[in-house]
Amino acid sequence: MMSHTAELSEDTVRSTLAKVRTPEGVALSVSPALAGVVVTSGKVYLSINIDPAQARAWEDVRIAAENAVKALPGVASALVTLTAERKQAPAAPAPAAHNHGHGHAHGGAPAPRGIAVPGVASIIAVASGKGGVGKSTTSINLAIALRDLGLKVGLLDADIYGPSVPRLTGVAQKPETTPDGKTMLPLENFGLQLMSIGFLVEEDTPMIWRGPMVMSAISQMLKDVKWGPLDVLVVDMPPGTGDAQLTMAQQVNLAGAVIVSTPQDLALIDARRGVAMFERVNVPILGVVENMAYFVCPHCGGRSDIFGHGGAHAEADKLGVPFLGEIPLHMRIREMSDAGLPILVSDPDSPQAAAYRHVATGVKAALDKATAQSRQAPRIVIE
Numbered sequence: 001m002m003s004h005t006a007e008l009s010e011d012t013v014r015s016t017l018a019k020v021r022t023p024e025g026v027a028l029s030v031s032p033a034l035a036g037v038v039v040t041s042g043k044v045y046l047s048i049n050i051d052p053a054q055a056r057a058w059e060d061v062r063i064a065a066e067n068a069v070k071a072l073p074g075v076a077s078a079l080v081t082l083t084a085e086r087k088q089a090p091a092a093p094a095p096a097a098h099n100h101g102h103g104h105a106h107g108g109a110p111a112p113r114g115i116a117v118p119g120v121a122s123i124i125a126v127a128s129g130k131g132g133v134g135k136s137t138t139s140i141n142l143a144i145a146l147r148d149l150g151l152k153v154g155l156l157d158a159d160i161y162g163p164s165v166p167r168l169t170g171v172a173q174k175p176e177t178t179p180d181g182k183t184m185l186p187l188e189n190f191g192l193q194l195m196s197i198g199f200l201v202e203e204d205t206p207m208i209w210r211g212p213m214v215m216s217a218i219s220q221m222l223k224d225v226k227w228g229p230l231d232v233l234v235v236d237m238p239p240g241t242g243d244a245q246l247t248m249a250q251q252v253n254l255a256g257a258v259i260v261s262t263p264q265d266l267a268l269i270d271a272r273r274g275v276a277m278f279e280r281v282n283v284p285i286l287g288v289v290e291n292m293a294y295f296v297c298p299h300c301g302g303r304s305d306i307f308g309h310g311g312a313h314a315e316a317d318k319l320g321v322p323f324l325g326e327i328p329l330h331m332r333i334r335e336m337s338d339a340g341l342p343i344l345v346s347d348p349d350s351p352q353a354a355a356y357r358h359v360a361t362g363v364k365a366a367l368d369k370a371t372a373q374s375r376q377a378p379r380i381v382i383e
């Protein structure tokens with residue numbers, strides 16, 4: 001699933017859109033109408049924000065954009081939607097990112113951000129700059145390893161473009177609602193509370209999410225679910241660093257973010273972008289995880305550094321963010337995930353499980369530090 005998508009990046013998609021002209025004759029790649037680009041496992045979703053009065057003229061642009069993206073190597077499908085929402089819903093607080101250049105994550109006072117979730121002490125985001133790097137596999141194993149460190153843990157699958165928590169946990173039933181019908185009860189497995197859009201809609205239902213809908217779906221899964229009491233809610237974010245991810249990073253009261261990357265150069269560039277996105281909105285980076293860092297032969301146990309070694313660690317050092325550890329590329333991790341059994345459940349004493357436990361120990365330490373810092377930080381910031 002990953003092999004043919006390794007080359008496909010959000011940048012490649014954006015640059016091909018230079019060929020497509022808006023009705024005003026501007027390249028779509030630089031037009032402010034281009035609201036979001038999401039690339040996940042070879043599937044590309046684009047949204048274009050337009051004035052509904054001009055929908056007819058924009059339909060040609062939409063088709064041209066779809067055709068241009070479909071022609072790119074490595075694209076399995078492309079979906080371009082026209083959206084006509086106002087940029088900001090009036091009730092939502094204005095995002096701070098564009099007029100807030102001087103805030104910085106390290107040691108600063110995180111401004112109280114939007115959605116806080118009752119019953120949840122800390123929310124951490126697991127993010128990746130691009131799809132297919134193993135963000136979801138890392139999220140579930142990290143959640144279980146944190147559980148083993150004695151924390152009460154929940155996992156929210158916010159990857160609404162490709163929810164994977166149902167597959168990774170083998171849980172498929174629909175969540176029940178409270179008697180007043182207002183809140184959903186999270187499902188449970190492996191001692192974790194779980195919620196995913198995949199529990200709510202039929203599999204294979206094509207989901208078309210337009211910009212603002214993404215955030216409202218995620219905020220419902222945060223606020224309208226009876227979580228808790230939880231020490232940590234791990235949020236498996238949608239892949240990429242587009243508008244949806246930025247809004248999520250801004251509007252959710254995140255204690256910190258974990259960035260998952262693979263050692264290939266391209267993925268590291270995307271990881272850098274992920275770090276930058278969270279720093280822009282003052283979310284502390286708990287650290288970088290290098291997934292598929294080296295190959296472990298399932299027959300002889302020998303190790304091969306297929307993509308070279310230490311790239312993500314060096315990159316994390318360069319960016320001044322903690323390096324949380326390396327996870328090997330191992331057949332059992334994939335096989336067991338696909339069977340609904342995370343490696344921490346199927347092979348809890350294996351070296352692979354130990355790699356995730358090492359990451360979890362680092363995450364917990366970074367989280368404790370970030371929480372302590374935000375407690376000490378002054379509540380009023382004068383700029």
Ligand SMILES: Nc1ncnc2c1ncn2[C@@H]1O[C@H](COP(=O)(O)OP(=O)(O)OP(=O)(O)O)[C@@H](O)[C@H]1O
Nearest residue numbers: 131132133134135136137239328329330333334337
């Ligand atoms: N360390 C690993 N060793 C072997 N296989 C892995 C490893 N990590 C992830 N995989 C496999 O790689 C594939 C992609 O992983 P996963 O679904 O976790 O990625 P993702 O970044 O969440 O993808 P997407 O962005 O498409 O949701 C899966 O088949 C998974 O089992």
